[in-house]
Amino acid sequence: MLFQVIWFILWGVLWAVFFMLDGFDFGAGMLLGRLAKNEAEKRAVLNAIGPFWDGNEVWLLTAGGATFAAFPATYALMFSYLYTALLLLLFSLILRGVSIEFRGKAEGAGWRRGWDFGLFLGSLLPALLTGVAFGNIFMGLPMDAEGYHGSLLTLLNPYGLLTGVLFVLLFLVHGALWIAVKTGGEVERRAARAANAIWYALLAAAAAFLVSTGFATRLYANYMKAPVLLVLPAAAVLALLATKFYSAGGKYLRAFAASCVTIVMVTFTGVAGLFPNLIPSSIAPASSLTIFNSSSSVYTLKIMTVVAVVFVPIVILYQAWAYRVFRHKEVDITAEKGPY
Amino acid sequence: MDTLALSRLQFAVTSMFHFIFVPLTLGLSIMVAWMETRHLRTGDGIYLRMARFWGKLFLINFALGVVTGITMEFQFGMNWAEYSKYVGDIFGAPLAIEATVAFFLESTFIGVWVFGWDKVSPRMHAVSIWLVAVATNLSALWILLANGWMQHPVGYVIRKGRAEMVDFLAVVTNSYGWLKFLHTVLSGYTIAAFFVMGISAWHILKKGKTDFFMRSFRAGAAFGLIASILVVLAGDFHASEVAESQPAKFAAIESLWTTKSDCSYNLICFPSVRNERNSVEALKIPGLLSFLAFGRTSARITGLKDIPKDLRPPVMGTFLSFRVMIMLGFLFIILSVIAFVLSGRAGLEKRRLFLRIMLYALPLPYIAAQLGWIVAEVGRQPWIVYGVLKTSDAVSKAVSAAQVWTSLAGFTLLYGALAAADIYLLAKTARKGPEPELPAAAGHNKSGKEA
Numbered sequence: 001m002l003f004q005v006i007w008f009i010l011w012g013v014l015w016a017v018f019f020m021l022d023g024f025d026f027g028a029g030m031l032l033g034r035l036a037k038n039e040a041e042k043r044a045v046l047n048a049i050g051p052f053w054d055g056n057e058v059w060l061l062t063a064g065g066a067t068f069a070a071f072p073a074t075y076a077l078m079f080s081y082l083y084t085a086l087l088l089l090l091f092s093l094i095l096r097g098v099s100i101e102f103r104g105k106a107e108g109a110g111w112r113r114g115w116d117f118g119l120f121l122g123s124l125l126p127a128l129l130t131g132v133a134f135g136n137i138f139m140g141l142p143m144d145a146e147g148y149h150g151s152l153l154t155l156l157n158p159y160g161l162l163t164g165v166l167f168v169l170l171f172l173v174h175g176a177l178w179i180a181v182k183t184g185g186e187v188e189r190r191a192a193r194a195a196n197a198i199w200y201a202l203l204a205a206a207a208a209f210l211v212s213t214g215f216a217t218r219l220y221a222n223y224m225k226a227p228v229l230l231v232l233p234a235a236a237v238l239a240l241l242a243t244k245f246y247s248a249g250g251k252y253l254r255a256f257a258a259s260c261v262t263i264v265m266v267t268f269t270g271v272a273g274l275f276p277n278l279i280p281s282s283i284a285p286a287s288s289l290t291i292f293n294s295s296s297s298v299y300t301l302k303i304m305t306v307v308a309v310v311f312v313p314i315v316i317l318y319q320a321w322a323y324r325v326f327r328h329k330e331v332d333i334t335a336e337k338g339p340y
Numbered sequence: 341m342d343t344l345a346l347s348r349l350q351f352a353v354t355s356m357f358h359f360i361f362v363p364l365t366l367g368l369s370i371m372v373a374w375m376e377t378r379h380l381r382t383g384d385g386i387y388l389r390m391a392r393f394w395g396k397l398f399l400i401n402f403a404l405g406v407v408t409g410i411t412m413e414f415q416f417g418m419n420w421a422e423y424s425k426y427v428g429d430i431f432g433a434p435l436a437i438e439a440t441v442a443f444f445l446e447s448t449f450i451g452v453w454v455f456g457w458d459k460v461s462p463r464m465h466a467v468s469i470w471l472v473a474v475a476t477n478l479s480a481l482w483i484l485l486a487n488g489w490m491q492h493p494v495g496y497v498i499r500k501g502r503a504e505m506v507d508f509l510a511v512v513t514n515s516y517g518w519l520k521f522l523h524t525v526l527s528g529y530t531i532a533a534f535f536v537m538g539i540s541a542w543h544i545l546k547k548g549k550t551d552f553f554m555r556s557f558r559a560g561a562a563f564g565l566i567a568s569i570l571v572v573l574a575g576d577f578h579a580s581e582v583a584e585s586q587p588a589k590f591a592a593i594e595s596l597w598t599t600k601s602d603c604s605y606n607l608i609c610f611p612s613v614r615n616e617r618n619s620v621e622a623l624k625i626p627g628l629l630s631f632l633a634f635g636r637t638s639a640r641i642t643g644l645k646d647i648p649k650d651l652r653p654p655v656m657g658t659f660l661s662f663r664v665m666i667m668l669g670f671l672f673i674i675l676s677v678i679a680f681v682l683s684g685r686a687g688l689e690k691r692r693l694f695l696r697i698m699l700y701a702l703p704l705p706y707i708a709a710q711l712g713w714i715v716a717e718v719g720r721q722p723w724i725v726y727g728v729l730k731t732s733d734a735v736s737k738a739v740s741a742a743q744v745w746t747s748l749a750g751f752t753l754l755y756g757a758l759a760a761a762d763i764y765l766l767a768k769t770a771r772k773g774p775e776p777e778l779p780a781a782a783g784h785n786k787s788g789k790e791a
Contacts (some may be wrong), residue, residue, distance in 0.1 A: 041553045051451035058443040065436035072428020079417025080736035094407040101403035274508045
């Protein structure tokens with residue numbers, strides 16, 4: 001019981017950190033064409049995410065690996081039920097990584113324009129698809145003892161799409177703020193303008209999400225039972241307002257930090273509402289995948305807990321160190337021989 | 341084809357494609373790290389240029405290894421849901437550990453290496469690429485411990501309708517996994533050595549003797565000599581382990597039909613699967629097969645005829661893959677010895693025929709590695725977990741053949757395009773050669789601007 005709960009919390013944390021970190025890469029990737037008008041500016045934007053995107057993406061692989069190790073039945077059913085959606089996510093992540101890495105390694109306007117488009121698509125689709133996937137998980141999937149009774153199209157319901165749009169907007173603001181922090185001159189100004197403008201759309205989507213969650217899902221049941229949990233959505237809302245407050249005041253680093261908190265708290269808000277389900281069933285509650293009926297043995301969970309307790313802090317330490325090493329602004333990129 | 345056949349085909353396509361890029365990463369990361377360390381120690385700028393040139397090829401290759409690796413992690417759940425449910429309690433752990441201890445390390449420090457030339461000290465920069473090298477090899481260890489468990493399951497009980505781990509230590513000390521790890525990483529080192537020698541040979545053939553490529557060739561030859569000898573040795577130990585724990589696979593790789601003691605080894609052999617015997621057998625060495633398998637010439641080895649037909653792997657493919665791999669393995673030793681000797685004396689640039697052979701030998705270690713995986717995975721059929729779970733019981737129930745057709749077509753198209761882009765970039769970069777000579781230690785100035 002204890003270990004299942006520990007791994008449920010870790011599962012939520014892994015997803016939250018993934019969204020918080022890779023979210024700004026997705027945002028920057030979607031905004032590249034809007035924020036950068038020439039090759040030098042593009043390199044500035046790309047160098048702002050270049051050292052980090054791969055390490056950020058590993059949080060997704062770890063979230064997937066942790067699901068496999070701690071809740072194998074959930075991993076198996078979630079991945080096979082959402083086959084086509086995950087396939088699209090996979091292809092878009094592949095496209096994103098290759099676009100970033102290959103773009104700068106040959107000359108030619110056509111070559112670079114092609115990979116720029118790959119980066120755009122490879123950033124937009126993961127944002128949208130993970131949002132749609134989580135929206136549907138919050139709602140529950142149409143599954144019972146017989147199996148799964150849905151398709152790709154059933155995932156594209158209004159609430160799923162709303163969650164997808166929410167994620168895209170979250171990451172757009174997040175990415176724009178990161179670029180404002182990491183660049184200077186015109187690019188910084190454009191990024192700040194974009195963050196401030198998109199924020200209004202984000203606010204609208206967040207409000208729509210909070211309201212429709214009450215109708216489309218059973219997430220709020222846990223909040224009725226344990227009102228103390230309301231601190232999570234409250235923190236999300238406050239952080240969202242703080243994002244705008246700092247961003248409008250030109251304090252981009254603080255605004256970015258607030259945006260980090262927003263993303264983490266939005267994720268926690270959803271995950272806390274799911275407990276103890278990992279994937280609820282929308283048609284047969286008894287067939288829901290919970291942390292109890294889908295978990296590994298306590299022995300395996302204990303081993304994995306030791307691994308996580310030892311290694312995750314080490315990972316956080318050296319990733320934080322790497323962010324410190326590259327804390328400078330990408331301003332005079334034309335003068336430097338940057339990798340991209 | 342049904343979902344099962346399509347899923348198997350898709351797994352073969354995606355894992356073999358993934359394994360085009362992984363082994364070069366395993367070996368080239370070490371070579372680049374060694375070059376950069378040499379530069380630190382000697383201050384000789386040529387080593388820095390070597391690290392940068394081979395490092396650039398490393399990065400082009402590395403990118404595809406990373407992105408095609410994501411597929412592998414998703415695919416267990418997408419296509420092999422029954423497998424994932426049945427063995428997730430054991431199999432998920434090494435995968436999650438791989439991500440936690442290896443992927444983070446690798447991905448974070450590759451960023452530091454690529455972007456950190458003037459942001460961290462030269463020493464820290466060299467440490468970064470060493471950490472990448474350690475991490476990629478560590479990642480190989482964990483995934484091969486996972487694969488080793490599928491080949492030779494240990495430390496588990498069947499409980500509540502699934503395999504549950506009861507002895508983590510047994511899983512991580514599984515000798516099958518460790519031997520497979522050694523054999524696999526050494527094959528990667530061989531690939532890297534032949535990669536470096538092949539491209540260096542091309543430049544020497546084109547432009548004559550240049551210090552840069554003569555030294556690169558020499559480094560490749562030394563690395564290749566060690567790797568090619570050790571990979572064959574590790575393979576031999578590994579084959580003995582197979583004889584012990586997977587008799588059906590062993591019988592198939594040697595095309596041994598009848599159980600007997602004092603098994604001889606046929607240098608020339610060709611199976612006739614329908615007649616359950618070999619149509620050609622020649623140049624027998626008495627007792628050698630028994631000796632190779634169990635260390636005694638008198639040892640008894642189970643033949644295929646004593647294994648029920650439905651528990652035999654496909655004999656022809658397993659046998660041929662193994663034979664060709666072995667022949668290539670010995671060829672690599674011969675070529676490495678010659679390369680090592682010739683590159684140690686003056687006049688390598690005049691050995692044009694040998695240089696041409698080394699250029700065309702570049703793809704051969706790749707082929708050997710792919711054949712090795714065919715032996716390992718086809719030779720294990722019909723089992724997905726040897727003796728515990730059949731491949732046919734492991735496939736996802738919720739996935740239709742149409743879905744796998746779609747994904748297989750998608751993978752083929754996407755991977756085909758990526759391969760084309762990758763080969764284009766590799767060839768372009770390899771042809772272009774290294775950067776012109778820099779003023780001493782220019783790559784390592786510490787004047788990095790920080791804001």
